[in-house]
Amino acid sequence: MEGRGHSVCSAYALRVMSRSEAITRWWNQAGNRALLFQVLLMLSVVLFFFLIGATALSNLEKQGITSGFSFLSQKAGFGIIQTLVSYNESSTYGRTFLVGLLNTILISVLGIICATALGFLIGIARLSSNWLIAKLSAIYIEIFRNLPLLLQVFFWYFAVLRSLPLPRNSLQLGDWFFLNIRGIYIPRPLPEQGFVLLGIIFLMSIAGICALKIWARKYQEKTGTELPLLPASLAIFIIPSAITWFTTGQPLYWEVSSLQGLNFKGGLIVIPELAALLLALTVYTSSLIAEIVRSGILSVNHAQTEAARALGLPQRKILRLVVIPQAMRVMIPQMTSQYLNLVKNSSLATAIGYPDLVSVFAGTSLNQTGQAIEIIAMTMAVYLTINLTISWLMNRYNARVLLQEQ
Amino acid sequence: MKKCVISSMAALLLMMSVIPITAGTLDEVKKRDTVVCGVSTGLPGFSSTDEKGHWKGLDVDGCRAVAAAVLGDAGKVKYVPLNAKERFTALQSGEIDVLVRGTTWTKHRDTALGLNFAGVNYYDGQGFMVSKKLKIKSAKELDGAIFCIHAGTTSELNLADYFAKNSMKYEAIVFDTHDQAAKGFEAGRCDCLTADQSQLYALRTHLSKPYDAVVLKDVISKEPLGPVVRQGDDAWFNVVRWSFFAMLNAEELRVTSANVDAMRRDSVNPAVRRLLGLDGDKGQSLGLPNDWSYQIIKQVGNYAEIFRRNVGSGSSLKIERGLNALWKDGGIQYAPPMR
Numbered sequence: 011m012e013g014r015g016h017s018v019c020s021a022y023a024l025r026v027m028s029r030s031e032a033i034t035r036w037w038n039q040a041g042n043r044a045l046l047f048q049v050l051l052m053l054s055v056v057l058f059f060f061l062i063g064a065t066a067l068s069n070l071e072k073q074g075i076t077s078g079f080s081f082l083s084q085k086a087g088f089g090i091i092q093t094l095v096s097y098n099e100s101s102t103y104g105r106t107f108l109v110g111l112l113n114t115i116l117i118s119v120l121g122i123i124c125a126t127a128l129g130f131l132i133g134i135a136r137l138s139s140n141w142l143i144a145k146l147s148a149i150y151i152e153i154f155r156n157l158p159l160l161l162q163v164f165f166w167y168f169a170v171l172r173s174l175p176l177p178r179n180s181l182q183l184g185d186w187f188f189l190n191i192r193g194i195y196i197p198r199p200l201p202e203q204g205f206v207l208l209g210i211i212f213l214m215s216i217a218g219i220c221a222l223k224i225w226a227r228k229y230q231e232k233t234g235t236e237l238p239l240l241p242a243s244l245a246i247f248i249i250p251s252a253i254t255w256f257t258t259g260q261p262l263y264w265e266v267s268s269l270q271g272l273n274f275k276g277g278l279i280v281i282p283e284l285a286a287l288l289l290a291l292t293v294y295t296s297s298l299i300a301e302i303v304r305s306g307i308l309s310v311n312h313a314q315t316e317a318a319r320a321l322g323l324p325q326r327k328i329l330r331l332v333v334i335p336q337a338m339r340v341m342i343p344q345m346t347s348q349y350l351n352l353v354k355n356s357s358l359a360t361a362i363g364y365p366d367l368v369s370v371f372a373g374t375s376l377n378q379t380g381q382a383i384e385i386i387a388m389t390m391a392v393y394l395t396i397n398l399t400i401s402w403l404m405n406r407y408n409a410r411v412l413l414q415e416q
Numbered sequence: 417m418k419k420c421v422i423s424s425m426a427a428l429l430l431m432m433s434v435i436p437i438t439a440g441t442l443d444e445v446k447k448r449d450t451v452v453c454g455v456s457t458g459l460p461g462f463s464s465t466d467e468k469g470h471w472k473g474l475d476v477d478g479c480r481a482v483a484a485a486v487l488g489d490a491g492k493v494k495y496v497p498l499n500a501k502e503r504f505t506a507l508q509s510g511e512i513d514v515l516v517r518g519t520t521w522t523k524h525r526d527t528a529l530g531l532n533f534a535g536v537n538y539y540d541g542q543g544f545m546v547s548k549k550l551k552i553k554s555a556k557e558l559d560g561a562i563f564c565i566h567a568g569t570t571s572e573l574n575l576a577d578y579f580a581k582n583s584m585k586y587e588a589i590v591f592d593t594h595d596q597a598a599k600g601f602e603a604g605r606c607d608c609l610t611a612d613q614s615q616l617y618a619l620r621t622h623l624s625k626p627y628d629a630v631v632l633k634d635v636i637s638k639e640p641l642g643p644v645v646r647q648g649d650d651a652w653f654n655v656v657r658w659s660f661f662a663m664l665n666a667e668e669l670r671v672t673s674a675n676v677d678a679m680r681r682d683s684v685n686p687a688v689r690r691l692l693g694l695d696g697d698k699g700q701s702l703g704l705p706n707d708w709s710y711q712i713i714k715q716v717g718n719y720a721e722i723f724r725r726n727v728g729s730g731s732s733l734k735i736e737r738g739l740n741a742l743w744k745d746g747g748i749q750y751a752p753p754m755r
Binding site for chain 2: 075172362365
């Protein structure tokens with residue numbers, strides 16, 4: 011009896027459901043409808059950009075302006091002062107793109123490294139208990155983060171450059187290093203026979219140091235005794251390489267710059283444009299990073315420091331092992347923004363003639379070919395790619411240092 | 417909701433089918449009552465502002481001539497200062513009506529950029545400026561030198577060509593504007609400043625010690641500089657081209673801003689009468705008022721006058737007429753007859 015009642019009931023429910031399904035058509039269901047609008051929106055966005063592209067193309071054609079990417083294989087015909095890959099006047103526009111791209115990456119990487127190092131130093135100094143150091147750092151931060159970056163670039167380039175001597179009266183350090191208005195000249199290392207062996211030995215000794223560190227850590231975890239690693243590491247670092255160096259007969263030749271005619275020739279040269287731009291980017295960004303470091307450190311509860319002190323950790327270890335790792339969680343998202351800004355700011359290079367992507371490709375190449383849309387699109391794509399890569403790397407790092415909650 | 421979506425889509429489609437800026441610059445200028453003229457960011461003698469903020473120079477007078485012809489008032493010009501990299505885009509996009517900015521006429525620019533050169537208002541050539549202290553007499557002694565250049569100019573290409581031809585080496589530092597390049601030269605960053613010779617003379621006047629620098633005699637390129645308009649707008653092209661020819665013809669016929677009123681009243685020379693719009697088809701075929709050329713000469717002057725005033729003996733640049741003299745005086749400036 012009971013079973014029968016149940017089946018009647020479910021048959022009724024089924025009937026009601028099928029009727030209501032007939033009333034609510036599929037497009038009237040909330041889920042489907044949301045999906046439909048998403049698809050429509052997506053299509054209209056695609057259509058929007060397609061129409062913009064098509065209109066631009068047809069307008070260019072109507073105005074008699076050449077378009078397309080065939081210019082990349084044409085001969086560029088102009089010189090570039092700093093190239094990381096081989097380049098000369100008969101190279102193509104595609105090559106100038108590569109040269110500019112590498113120069114942009116060079117300044118960005120150098121800038122990020124220097125700004126981070128200096129920023130950490132200043133940020134920690136700002137919290138120093140030494141009144142003078144803390145105040146000097148505060149002044150540094152307030153001056154450099156409040157001045158427009160372009161002005162700082164001009165300052166380092168035109169004001170500082172002007173006070174340097176001409177090549178004939180170069181400042182010099184021994185017979186090796188020269189400084190004048192044309193740049194910083196340093197000896198260029200030229201590897202000779204046997205250098206590969208030296209390189210292998212060097213890498214092996216570094217691997218040895220790493221192994222030693224891991225072993226020492228395990229030993230400490232087991233016994234609680236901390237081993238003095240520095241002397242042993244130094245010995246591993248220096249002795250094998252030094253022996254190889256002398257037995258292979260010093261397989262590295264240093265090419266020194268010398269004054270020939272109007273300018274110095276030979277050796278490695280750091281052009282003043284690179285030096286000035288790096289200085290400006292480093293100083294400006296480090297003042298912002300210093301504040302991030304300070305806020306990160308202050309965000310760590312003071313009780314943590316006190317607890318570490320109660321455990322008997324020395325002050326330097328408290329900073330390195332307790333405070334900084336926790337501060338990182340606060341700092342990394344903000345540091346990412348600063349890195350992205352630094353990469354974008356490096357395009358100010360064009361103001362002082364450092365041959366970065368904007369100056370070489372979106373500048374000279376654009377003007378010689380007149381193909382603004384293609385070149386600007388490529389340049390934007392480059393900055394987007396570089397910055398998305400930085401974001402991605404930093405986010406991964408951030409995920410690693412995040413507090414592992416249980 | 418649905419209506420809103422549909423109507424916004426329709427608006428979007430309408431916006432998309434924008435007609436490109438081609439014909440009709442002349443009508444637009446008349447309606448706007450101003451000529452928008454692209455000039456340099458500051459090059460003495462060609463286009464720069466004086467202490468009162470007024471634009472002066474040979475290129476500026478080119479703009480003023482067009483305004484005098486079309487609107488009857490040489491003052492109705494809006495100047496847009498552009499650096500070398502921006503100039504073509506500004507013209508192509510319709511931001512300016514005409515570009516008079518020491519722009520070299522080359523095949524590529526004339527054919528691939530959707531532009532037309534309406535004439536040559538200054539025949540120039542690329543030269544070198546060095547410090548007197550270097551005691552350099554010829555460009556051949558510049559092997560291994562460092563050069564300061566203005567970005568996006570033909571100078572960059574000519575320099576590479578010249579050094580390749582003579583198998584010499586060089587390095588180039590590329591600046592955004594003329595002024596910055598000159599500053600780099602003055603600071604000693606480079607041995608040599610290279611640009612069109614006229615520009616070198618002009619930039620030299622801006623150095624703190626102008627006479628410590630010399631412009632070498634060597635000229636390494638042909639640089640015909642002239643006004644540029646958009647391709648495909650022939651009516652406007654004609655107006656710009658003939659505004660310049662009117663000034664050349666006026667010099668040839670010795671009509672100046674001082675004597676133009678007397679000439680208009682008394683002259684019996686048929687060529688002068690045609691020039692001043694008294695006989696012939698006057699301004700009709702150009703779509704301009706009958707007194708268009710009279711207004712140019714009255715308000716701006718003939719070519720000899722604007723040359724002397726801006727870059728010649730009446731200016732601080734003191735450039736000789738040279739190639740820019742009329743053909744009958746040994747130069748190559750030559751205008752077709754006005755008839």
